[in-house]
Amino acid sequence: xxxxxxxxxxxxxxxxxxxxxxxxxxxxxxxxxxxxxxxxxxxxxxxxxxxxxxxxxxxxxxxxxxxxxxxxxxxxxxxxxxxxxxxxxxxxxxxxxxxxxxxxxxxxxxxxxxxxxxxxxxxxxxxxxxxxxxxxxxxxxxxxxxxxxxxxxxxxxxxxxxxxxxxxxxxxxxxxxxxxxxxxxxxxxxxxxxxxxxxxxxxxxxxxxxxxxxxxxxxxxxxxxxxxxxxxxxxxxxxxxxxxxxxxxxxxxxxxxxxxxxxxxxxxxxxxxxxxxxxxxxxxxxxxxxxxxxxxxxxxxxxxxxxxxxxxxxxxxxxxxxxxxxxxxxxxxxxxxxxxxxxxxxxxxxxxxxxxxxxxxxxxxxxxxxxxxxxxxxx
Numbered sequence: 001x002x003x004x005x006x007x008x009x010x011x012x013x014x015x016x017x018x019x020x021x022x023x024x025x026x027x028x029x030x031x032x033x034x035x036x037x038x039x040x041x042x043x044x045x046x047x048x049x050x051x052x053x054x055x056x057x058x059x060x061x062x063x064x065x066x067x068x069x070x071x072x073x074x075x076x077x078x079x080x081x082x083x084x085x086x087x088x089x090x091x092x093x094x095x096x097x098x099x100x101x102x103x104x105x106x107x108x109x110x111x112x113x114x115x116x117x118x119x120x121x122x123x124x125x126x127x128x129x130x131x132x133x134x135x136x137x138x139x140x141x142x143x144x145x146x147x148x149x150x151x152x153x154x155x156x157x158x159x160x161x162x163x164x165x166x167x168x169x170x171x172x173x174x175x176x177x178x179x180x181x182x183x184x185x186x187x188x189x190x191x192x193x194x195x196x197x198x199x200x201x202x203x204x205x206x207x208x209x210x211x212x213x214x215x216x217x218x219x220x221x222x223x224x225x226x227x228x229x230x231x232x233x234x235x236x237x238x239x240x241x242x243x244x245x246x247x248x249x250x251x252x253x254x255x256x257x258x259x260x261x262x263x264x265x266x267x268x269x270x271x272x273x274x275x276x277x278x279x280x281x282x283x284x285x286x287x288x289x290x291x292x293x294x295x296x297x298x299x300x301x302x303x304x305x306x307x308x309x310x311x312x313x314x315x316x317x318x319x320x321x322x323x324x325x326x327x328x329x330x331x332x333x334x335x336x337x338x339x340x341x342x343x344x345x346x347x348x349x350x351x352x353x354x355x356x357x358x359x360x361x362x363x364x365x366x367x368x369x370x371x372x373x374x375x376x377x378x379x
Contacts, residue, residue, distance in 0.1 A: 007063075008375040011305040015059070015353070015368050018298050019052055022354040022361075028262050029282040030275035030356060044275060044356055051358035055365035062369025066377045070370070071317040076124035079117035080145055086110035087152040099157065109359035111157045114149055116366045118164050119324035121145060126175045127316035133175045142172075154196050158203060159347035161196070163335065165189055167328040174310075174323050210244075210345040243278065244342045246271040251284035251292070251341065258288030275356040277348055280340040295354070299333045302326065306371060313378045325371040329364065 027045040034043035069075075087110050090101045101108045125145070129138040146168050154161035169189075173182060197203040250266035253259070264285040267274040274282055283291045306326025313319045329352050336351040338344040350360045 006376060008305055008309075008372065010301065011368075011375065012372060014298050014301045014305070015365075015372075016056075018295075018353040019056065019361075019365075021295070021298075023048060023052060024261070025279055025283055025354060026275050026356045028264070028286060029267050029279050031262075032268055033275070047358065048356055048361070051361045055362045058362065059365040059369035059372065062366065063372035063376060065373055067318060067321060067370060067373040068315070068377065070120060071124055071127070073124070076121045077145075079120050080149060083110060083114045083117040084149060084152055086113070087149075087155075091152075091155065106358075109357070111153045111160045112357075112359040112363040113366075114153050114160065114164060115167075115328055115363050116370070118146070118149060118168065119321065119328060119367060119370070122168060122171045122324050123317050123321040126171055126320050130175060130316050133172070134178050134181065139181065154192075157348065158193075158196055159335065159349035162193070162347070163328060163332050163349065166331050167324060170327040170331075171320055171324050175320065206346040210241075210342075243272050243346055244339070247278050247281040247340050248342055250278075250281040254285040254288040254291075256288050257290050258284070258286045261286050276350060277336065277355060278340055279355050280337055280351050283354075284340075295351075296337075299330060299352075302368075303330050305375075306330075309371065309374050309378070313374055315378070318374045318378050321370055322374050325367045329367065 023045065026048050027042070030044040031041040034045075035041040037043075086101065086108075090099065090110050093102075094100045099109055099111065101110060125142055126133065129135070132138050146164075150161050150164055153164060169182070169185060197207055246266055250264065250271055253266075259265075264282055266285055267282050271278055271281055280292065280295070283295060287294075303326055306322050310319050310322040310326070313322060332349060332352050335344065335347060336349050336355075339346050339349070350357050352364045353361060
């Protein structure tokens with residue numbers, strides 16, 4: 001007898017609402033810039049719609065696939081291996097930013113696909129070793145897989161690497177990892193993040209722009225001038241607080257209900273990356289607190305349904321798949337919003353399903369397809 005399939009229509013509807021919301025906001029945030037730059041106001045939205053159609057098709061395909069078929073070493077290690085290979089390739093192909101792999105008119109960002117690859121690997125590996133999660137024979141192989149992926153991503157994208165590491169920590173914590181290992185990992189993580197920030201001047205500029213924008217504290221130290229000279233190598237050094245300052249002006253001017261869709265002013269060459277990393281500020285200006293609050297509620301629905309699935313799913317693989325997917329999407333959304341609202345240093349990280357970017361949208365819908373599969377097939 002065929003297994004009864006049960007679709008989580010609340011989660012499915014929430015995902016569709018976020019994708020549609022994102023398409024509307026991408027057009028609003030990018031139309032003027034696209035008209036002036038390319039002579040066509042729909043330049044960005046047409047591309048985003050194409051990625052949305054592809055992503056939704058892939059999501060539905062994964063939703064109908066029994067997620068247990070992904071519970072194999074072939075899927076887990078192959079996904080990690082392919083992404084690592086692409087990250088190495090893009091490092092040499094894109095010698096400047098180390099981010100983009102160009103295939104004709106289409107640009108792919110391999111670091112985005114590290115997210116579903118990592119979640120798939122973590123769900124497989126932690127489920128396999130759930131009863132011995134604190135054994136060194138479990139932790140060492142996990143580090144061998146996770147650390148190279150994070151290092152390969154951090155070369156060009158510290159924000160995405162941070163999301164990956166935080167998500168891995170959440171999955172291991174839920175699996176019962178002892179606190180002593182969590183503290184050790186936290187200390188090592190802080191050291192590695194510090195090294196990654198110091199490695200590139202623009203990252204240090206962003207950190208100082210958040211904590212000490214006028215370098216007053218830095219100047220108290222004897223080595224302060226050397227650090228300032230190093231920071232001067234970044235073009236971002238001209239005004240490190242500019243992005244966030246314009247973002248706060250946009251959000252603050254929106255008030256309760258906003259200025260109206262398409263009527264925002266900060267996106268008109270005042271707010272950099274208005275249709276990508278800082279699109280939440282455009283939402284705040286045009287739709288006000290009501291629009292921003294609606295987005296938060298939609299992400300909370302994903303958190304709620306994901307945690308419900310994690311609790312109700314009977315098998316370990318499905319449970320950790322649900323935990324991982326839910327964590328990575330919610331963590332990324334919180335990190336993006338925290339930057340826009342000046343609650344954290346600037347990081348180049350998109351708002352899931354809202355920001356412009358085909359790779360980000362596709363990878364997020366792949367993740368949500370796996371989550372919907374757990375909903376449909378478990379029980």
